Amino acid sequence: MDNPMNPALPAQILVIEDDPTIVEALHFALEDDYRLICFPSAEAGLAMLDELNPDLLLLDIGLPGCDGFEACAMFREHSQAPVIFISSRESLEDRLHAYDVGGSDFVIKPFDPPILQRKVALAIAQKSRQEHLEQERLALQQTAKSCQADIAQGRILLDFVRETLNCSDYPELADRLLQTTSAYDLDCLVRLRLPDGQLSRNPHGPASPLEDSVLDNIEPLGSAFRFRRCLAINAPSLSLVVNNLPADDTTVNRLQDHLTLLTEGANSIVETIAMRRESAGRAEALQIASSAAHSAIEDLREGYRTQQIDTRILLQNLVEGVEKAYYALGLTDAQESRISSILRQHAEQILTLFEQGVEFDRRFASVLQSLAAPGNAPSVELF
Secondary structure: OEEOOEEEEEOEEEEEOOOHHHHHHHHHHHOOOOEEEEEOOHHHHHOOHHHHOOOEEEEEOOOOOOOHHHHHHHHHOOOOOOEEEEEOOOOHHHHHHHHHOOOOEEEEOOOOHHHHHHHHHHHHHHHHHHHHHHHHHHHHHHHHHHHHHHHHHHHHHHHHHHHHOOOOOHHHHHHHHHHHHHHOOOOEEEEEEEOOEEEEEEOOEEOOHHHHHHHHHHHHHOOEEEEOOEEEEEEOOEEEEEOOOOOOHHHHHHHHHHHHHHHHHHHHHHHHHHHHHHHHHHHHHHHHHHHHHHHHHHHHHHHHHHHHHHHHHHHHHHHHHHHHOHHHHOOOHHHHHHHHHHHHHHHHHHHHHHHOHHHHHHHHHHHHHHHOOOOOOOOOOOO
16 A cells, blocks of 8 residues: 555554564565564664654554553654554453553454454555545645735735825825835835836835835836845836745745735826826916916907997097088088988998997807806816
8 A cells, every 4th residue: 555645655554563473474464565664662663753654553562661552652642643453462441441542443463464454454544534634624724824814915905005096196105005015014115107207215215326226227127026035026107126025935926916916006006196297287277278368358358348439439529520610611501411411320330330249248258258167267176
């Protein structure tokens, strides 16, 4: 039967038996399927436990020195491998004592080889199943721990996104990113590449010249780069450098996944802040232009009204001046009446055209109203 710890080797049986005849019979019954290592005393056999790590212990009760019961109790302190007692003592008291000290089974001397073979096979198979179940338990336990760690790290990531979603300040974003990496127990550097320059920071403030040089050199290295316990992650507008990665590769791989998402999220926020600032600049320019247009149209409207009034006055003065000049010209009454009629007729036509200017004034008012509407007024705060 194969050793479950190493399928290329048969299972190993430790035999503690002081009777050479029994030892020979055990070899005859078992050595085709198992590796037997035999000792005549408990002291000699137990001294080799750490080195041998047997899959099964075949143990006599009536040993010289330390008897089988004591040997089994001592064996249990170091191993959970099954123990089969082989003894000519078959009293109920001996059997119960054997089970009390940790025995798994009991075989009476002289033994029947097929029965012994069957008991040994079952005991080793049971050990193999227990070891397999223990491995599964440990694997599930590790998986549960990993899931808990992923949930905790995922919550950190979500908190960062929630807290920075409306961030509009580059230094604040860099500091929040470093606070988030500190929650992962990581010591990091961050650089934001901005439209008007760059911003490099460590957890304590602006990056040092040496840290700046490190950030300069990691930018061309691709999206992710690892060196010893350092990790660099690059995005178009952001670089993140981790200086103290854990030693465990599995933990590092999970962390890298989370840090990649964190970097991508922060990169998007950098770009969002840039767009917000560009939009704010355009909105400010539009507000200034709108205010200037409002003032210009208001001035034009007032000038048009003043021109209407001045034209009326000039026409009236023209008519009155011509009529006063009749006497000096020596015109007849009919001629005076005719000239006055012509002047007043044309004056009225001109004034009628000005009356149509009411429509222009209405349009001026409409334009001014639209320029003063919410979103165009100079005092409106867009961001």
